[in-house]
Amino acid sequence: MITLKNITDCDLRTQQLVLGWRNKPRIRMMMTNQDKISIAEHSNWLHELKKKQNHIHYIVFDEAGPFGVAEIKTDDEFGIYIGRDSYLGKGYGKKMMEVFLKAVFETRKQVWSTVKKNNKAAIKIYKDAGFYISQDRDDPELLLIEKEVENEK
Ligand SMILES: CC(C)(COP(=O)(O)OP(=O)(O)OC[C@H]1O[C@@H](n2cnc3c(N)ncnc32)[C@H](O)[C@@H]1OP(=O)(O)O)[C@@H](O)C(=O)NCCC(=O)NCCS
Numbered sequence: 652m653i654t655l656k657n658i659t660d661c662d663l664r665t666q667q668l669v670l671g672w673r674n675k676p677r678i679r680m681m682m683t684n685q686d687k688i689s690i691a692e693h694s695n696w697l698h699e700l701k702k703k704q705n706h707i708h709y710i711v712f713d714e715a716g717p718f719g720v721a722e723i724k725t726d727d728e729f730g731i732y733i734g735r736d737s738y739l740g741k742g743y744g745k746k747m748m749e750v751f752l753k754a755v756f757e758t759r760k761q762v763w764s765t766v767k768k769n770n771k772a773a774i775k776i777y778k779d780a781g782f783y784i785s786q787d788r789d790d791p792e793l794l795l796i797e798k799e800v801e802n803e804k
Contacts, residue, residue, distance in 0.1 A: 653750045655709040672734030711747045721751040744776045756800045763797040
């Protein structure tokens with residue numbers, strides 16, 4: 652079973668695991684901020700996160716432990732990634748998206764994000780989840796993806 656836990660409620664080991672995932676080249680290259688993150692920056696980010704309302708950085712678990720991340724920000728922007736390489740290509744992206752959307756639509760009416768045009772796996776997951784996909788007006792390499800709670804079946 653896939654479950655979500657707020658990173659601020661996780662133990663230090665899990666919080667540090669996330670830093671290692673976030674700095675992997677295959678993950679960084681798909682993010683808006685592609686910089687490598689230092690331990691100090693990570694600690695500071697966690698500290699600030701605790702003060703934020705409606706910005707939740709979930710760690711995604713299955714029975715074996717943590718394997719990914721799903722985040723929702725105050726302005727309804729979201730992001731997901733699989734951190735453990737052994738979980739790639741097995742349908743976990745789709746499953747975690749389902750669990751995550753169910754959780755966020757309990758309190759929000761819409762979610763949105765941007766995705767790089769070459770990120771075929773992510774685009775497939777978003778299409779399957781019923782997202783509306785359009786060209787980002789400001790960046791030819793990006794697509795804008797949106798979904799409203801009314802579209803939920
Ligand atoms: C996006 C991500 C979560 C998807 O994880 P995943 O579940 O392992 O993805 P898969 O490899 O199973 O691919 C998902 C689907 O896309 C399809 N797909 C993957 N690569 C593809 C390609 N190059 N062309 C066409 N389809 C592709 C798969 O066949 C699969 O389709 P299916 O559900 O019909 O079987 C994972 O790749 C990841 O963490 N990426 C880095 C971070 C990221 O890009 N996050 C999202 C954008 S912010």
